[in-house]
Amino acid sequence: MTSRFLLLSDVAAELNVSDSQVYHMVRSGDLPAIKIGGRGQWRVERSKLEEYIERKYAETAEWVQQNPLVE
Template identity: 85%
Template sequence: MTETRFLLLSDVAIELNVSESQVYHMVRSGELPAIKIGGRGQWRVERARLEQYIEQKYAETAAWVTRNPLTSPEAD
């Protein structure tokens, strides 16, 4: 079975383990790229864009951890 190219916001919420309203905010703010389709303007997120978003968040988190270590370096 092939994966669906486009995901509903509810699918994205499940993938990220967050609420649908959080995903909607991420889309509306431009944080997560999405398209609006159909007469009712339903939002869809391309699976590849979601994977890119996740990779970006890993990189941002790694940079944050580097800048904010859990413990202070020992003074020499």
């Protein structure tokens, strides 16, 4: 069974970026997350990560369209 929530380090591994990059994405509001527990540990719902990835694909496609490769 797949966990519903991921640690920031799990998200970093999934996206192949650093933990600090994921923390910045969460703190900036770009990647939705929740704080839980007395120590306020961050968790990202797997479905929110998938939505984030789809949004980034759309943003990248739009950017590519607006910035064609000129050879």
